[in-house]
Amino acid sequence: MAKVLFNWIYILFTTFCLGFGFSAFGKKILGYEIRRLENILLGGMILATVYAQVFSLFAGVGLWANIGLLVICAALILLLHQEMTEFLQNMIRNHGTAYKLAVFALLLLWAYFTSRGTMIYDSDMYHAQSIRWIEEYGVVKGLGNLHLRFAYNSSVFCAAALYSMKFVFGQSMHTLSGYFAFLLSMSVLRIGKCVRRRRLLWSDFARIAAAYYMTRICDEVVSPASDYPAMCLVFFIVIAWLEQLGSEEKDDVAPYALLCVAGVYAVSVKVTVGILLLLVIKPAYLLIKKKRVKEIFLYIGMGVLILAPWMTRTVLISGYLLYPYPALDLFNVDWKIPAYLAKQDAAEIKVYGRNLYYVEYADMPLTEWFPQWLNGQQAAARLMILADIASVGLLILGSVACLIKRAWKYLDALLVMWAVSASYLLWQLSAPLVRYGYAYILLVPTLMAGFVLVCMTNDVRTVGCEIQDGEMNEAVVPKGLTLTAAAYGKERSAGRKALNRIILLGAAAAGCYIACTAVIYAWQIRLEPYYIAQQDYGSSECEAFELDGITFYRPLYDERVGYDTFPVVFQDLEFELRGDSIRDGFRSVMPDEETYYSQYY
Numbered sequence: 210m211a212k213v214l215f216n217w218i219y220i221l222f223t224t225f226c227l228g229f230g231f232s233a234f235g236k237k238i239l240g241y242e243i244r245r246l247e248n249i250l251l252g253g254m255i256l257a258t259v260y261a262q263v264f265s266l267f268a269g270v271g272l273w274a275n276i277g278l279l280v281i282c283a284a285l286i287l288l289l290h291q292e293m294t295e296f297l298q299n300m301i302r303n304h305g306t307a308y309k310l311a312v313f314a315l316l317l318l319w320a321y322f323t324s325r326g327t328m329i330y331d332s333d334m335y336h337a338q339s340i341r342w343i344e345e346y347g348v349v350k351g352l353g354n355l356h357l358r359f360a361y362n363s364s365v366f367c368a369a370a371l372y373s374m375k376f377v378f379g380q381s382m383h384t385l386s387g388y389f390a391f392l393l394s395m396s397v398l399r400i401g402k403c404v405r406r407r408r409l410l411w412s413d414f415a416r417i418a419a420a421y422y423m424t425r426i427c428d429e430v431v432s433p434a435s436d437y438p439a440m441c442l443v444f445f446i447v448i449a450w451l452e453q454l455g456s457e458e459k460d461d462v463a464p465y466a467l468l469c470v471a472g473v474y475a476v477s478v479k480v481t482v483g484i485l486l487l488l489v490i491k492p493a494y495l496l497i498k499k500k501r502v503k504e505i506f507l508y509i510g511m512g513v514l515i516l517a518p519w520m521t522r523t524v525l526i527s528g529y530l531l532y533p534y535p536a537l538d539l540f541n542v543d544w545k546i547p548a549y550l551a552k553q554d555a556a557e558i559k560v561y562g563r564n565l566y567y568v569e570y571a572d573m574p575l576t577e578w579f580p581q582w583l584n585g586q587q588a589a590a591r592l593m594i595l596a597d598i599a600s601v602g603l604l605i606l607g608s609v610a611c612l613i614k615r616a617w618k619y620l621d622a623l624l625v626m627w628a629v630s631a632s633y634l635l636w637q638l639s640a641p642l643v644r645y646g647y648a649y650i651l652l653v654p655t656l657m658a659g660f661v662l663v664c665m666t667n668d669v670r671t672v673g674c675e676i677q678d679g680e681m682n683e684a685v686v687p688k689g690l691t692l693t694a695a696a697y698g699k700e701r702s703a704g705r706k707a708l709n710r711i712i713l714l715g716a717a718a719a720g721c722y723i724a725c726t727a728v729i730y731a732w733q734i735r736l737e738p739y740y741i742a743q744q745d746y747g748s749s750e751c752e753a754f755e756l757d758g759i760t761f762y763r764p765l766y767d768e769r770v771g772y773d774t775f776p777v778v779f780q781d782l783e784f785e786l787r788g789d790s791i792r793d794g795f796r797s798v799m800p801d802e803e804t805y806y807s808q809y810y
Contacts, residue, residue: 210324210740216382217320217391220372224253226282229296231256233289239504241463246300247395251445254368254392255474255515261367262518265347266525270370278371308398315394319430321731323387325739326431329644332383333747333769334779335359336366336433340381341775343370350794351544353527354784355776357554360527360546363435364477364519380745381772383433389441390423390430396448397423400720409712411622412451414659417719418651419444424726425647428734431744436644439479443648446471447629447656450488454621462499466492466508473512477519480531481645484635487628491621527551533558544787544794549802562640575638582641590643596654597637601630603657622660629653662712746771757786 228249236242243249257278264274286293301309335358342352342359343366353360365385373381400416403409422444426437446468453464469489475482496505523532528545530537533555535548556571563570563578564585570578583591604626611619629652636646643650737744748771751762762777764770770777776791783800787793799805 210320210743212378212382212741213320213324213384213387213743214316216372216374216378216384217316217388219374220254220384220388221250223278223282224250224257226253226285226293227256227260228253229289229293230285233292235463235467238507239463241461241467243467247392248449250392251471255471257371258364258368258474258477259515259518261343261371262364262522265343265367265370266518266521267347269345269347270343270367271345272376274371275374308401311398311401312395315391315398318727318731319387319391319394322390322427323384323430323743325734325737325744326428328744328747329429329432329434330769331358332432332434333749333771336435337381337383337746337772338770338775338777339366340369340373340383340433341772343367344373344375344381345775346792348522348525349791350525350542350787351528351546351784351796352794353532353546354544354782354795354797356779356782357533357546357550360523360529360532361435362519362523362526362532363479364474365435365438366433367522369433378742380743382743383431383746384743386426386432386434386437387430389438390426393419393441393445394423396445403713407713409659409663410451410455411656411659411663412448412455414655414663415444415448415451415652418648418655419448420720420723422647422651424723424730427727428730434644435479439475439482440646440648442471442475442478443482443485443632444652446475446485446488447625447652450625454625460495462492462495462501462504466496466504470508470511470515473515477515481635481639482632484632485628487631488624491624544796547797547799547802549805550782550797550799559640562642562645586643590650593650593654594637597633597650600654600657601634604630626653626656626660629656746773748773751777757789759786759791
C-alpha cells in the first residue's frame with residue numbers, strides 16, 4: 210500500500226504538470242480554463258498516455274521514458290510555476306476542511322484496494338505480458354502472432370508501462386485501475402453539495418450509479434485490465450457533461466468539445482466506448498453554427514493526436530487498423546494476423562460474452578441466446594438489464610413525442626440519453642459480459658429515473674443548475690420566478706418539496722449502502738500482508754522451448770502465467786521470427802483457412 214501511494218504521488222505530480230500545461234494552452238487558444246483538479250489530472254493522464262505510446266514506437270517504455278517525462282514536467286514548471294502556485298493555493302482556500310479530509314480518505318481507501326484483491330484471469334493471462342512487452346521493447350511488429358490478445362492494444366497498457374516503475378520498486382506496479390477509480394470518486398464526492406441545495410441534480414444520479422459501480426470493482430482494481438479505466442471514463446464524461454448542461458457556461462462549446470476529446474481517448478482504451486461519441490453532435494453543431502472553423506480543425510487535430518499513435522501501434526502489432534475487425538484490411542504487411550483468425554477471435558469474444566463459449570453459436574438469433582444469457586446473470590444484474598430495456602423503450606416513446614410536439618428544449622437531454630442507450634445496445638447485442646459494459650447498464654436506468662424525477666421537482670430549464678450563496682443562477686432561472694433561492698422555493702408546490710425530500714432520503718440510503726459495502730469488503734481483506742508492497746501478479750508452471758536460438762515459454766496447465774516468466778506463447782499458433790532478434794518481430798506461418806479448419810475442427 211505504501212508503494213502504491215508513492216507511485217500515485219509520482220503519477221499525480223506528472224499528470225498535474227501535463228494537465229496544467231494543457232489548461233494554460235486552452236486558456237490562451239480557446240479562451241477556456243479547466244478549473245477542477247480532477248479534470249486537470251485526467252487531461253494530464255491523456256497526454257501521458259499519448260507520450261508513452263509515441264515513445265513505445267522507438268524504444269521500451271521504462272527508465273528513459275520517465276526521464277523524458279520529468280524533463281517535460283520540469284520545463285512546464287519553469288514556464289508556469291506562478292500560475293500553478295496560484296491554482297493550488299486557490300484550490301486549498303476554496304475547499305473546506307471536510308472536503309479535503311474526504312479526498313485524502315478516498316486516496317487512502319483506493320490505495321488500500323489497489324494494493325490487494327482479486328487478479329482477474331485475463332490480467333495474469335495477457336495483460337501483464339502485454340505491459341512487459343511495452344516495458345522492454347515498446348512495440349514489436351506482428352506481436353499478435355504470438356497470442357491474438359496481444360493485438361487488442363489498449364492505450365492504457367502503455368500508460369501502465371510508463372508508471373510501472375519496475376526500476377524503482379523491483380516489481381512492475383499495476384496501479385492505474387485504482388487511480389482512475391480515485392479520480393472518478395473525486396467527481397462523485399461533489400454529490401455532497403445536495404445537502405446545501407436540498408435537492409439532487411441530474412448529474413447526481415449519474416454519480417450515484419458511479420458510486421455503486423466502484424463498490425463492484427473495488428476488489429479487482431489491483432488488476433491492470435482496460436475495462437475499469439474505460440468504464441470510469443464513461444462515468445466521468447457523462448457526469449461532467451450533465452454538469453455543464455446546467456452551468457452558467459452551458460452554451461460554451463469548449464467544455465463539450467474537450468469532453469469529446471476525452472471520449473476519443475476512451476476509445477483508445479477500449480474500442481467499444483466509441484459509440485458514446487454521439488455526444489460530438491452538440492459541439493459540432495455549435496461550432497458550425499458559429500462558423501468557428503479554426504476551432505473545428507483544432508479539436509479534430511487533438512483527436513488525431515490521440516488516435517494516431519494508438520492506431521499506429523495496432524497496425525504494427527496486428528497488421529490491421531482496428532483489431533479484431535479484419536474488414537478494415539488496408540495494409541499489405543508480412544506480419545499481418547491471418548484474417549480468418551481475426552474473425553474467429555471476434556466470434557470468440559462475442560460467444561464468451563453471451564455465455565455460449567462455442568464459436569459455432571456466434572450467429573445464434575437474439576431470441577434464442579438472450580433468455581439463456583439473462584437467466585445466467587445474478588439477480589441484481591437481471592433487474593438492471595430489465596430496467597435498461599424498459600428505459601430504452603421509454604426513451605423511444607419520449608423521443609417520438611418530442612418530435613411530434615417539437616419540444617426542442619429536451620434535445621440536450623435526449624442526446625445524452627441516446628448516447629448512453631446506444632452504448633448499452635451495442636454492448637447488449639455484441640459481447641454482453643457485465644465487466645465490459647457495467648457503466649451503460651447502470652447509467653441508462655439511473656439517468657432515465659433522474660431526468661423524470663428532476664423534471665417532476667424542478668422546471669426542465671433548471672435541470673442541473675446550482676444554488677450559490679442563496680441565489681439561483683440567473684442564466685437558468687425560468688422566466689417569471691424571482692431570483693432568490695427562498696423565493697424559488699415558494700414557487701414550488703408542497704408536493705414537489707415532499708418528493709424532493711423522498712429523493713434525497715433515497716439517495717442517502719443508497720449512499721449508506723454503498724459506503725457499508727466498501728467498508729465490509731475493506732474489513733474482509735484487512736489481514737492480507739500488503740501494507741508496504743503491492744500484491745504481485747500470479748504465476749503458473751511453464752515449459753521452455755527454443756526458436757532460432759531464442760527461448761520462449763509455454764504454460765503447462767494454466768494460462769495465468771503472470772509477469773515474471775517471459776516471453777510466453779499461449780495458443781497453438783505457428784510463427785517465425787522476421788529477423789535475427791525479437792525486436793524484428795514475428796510473422797504467421799499458419800496454414801490457409803481451409804486447411805486450418807480441417808485440422809482443428
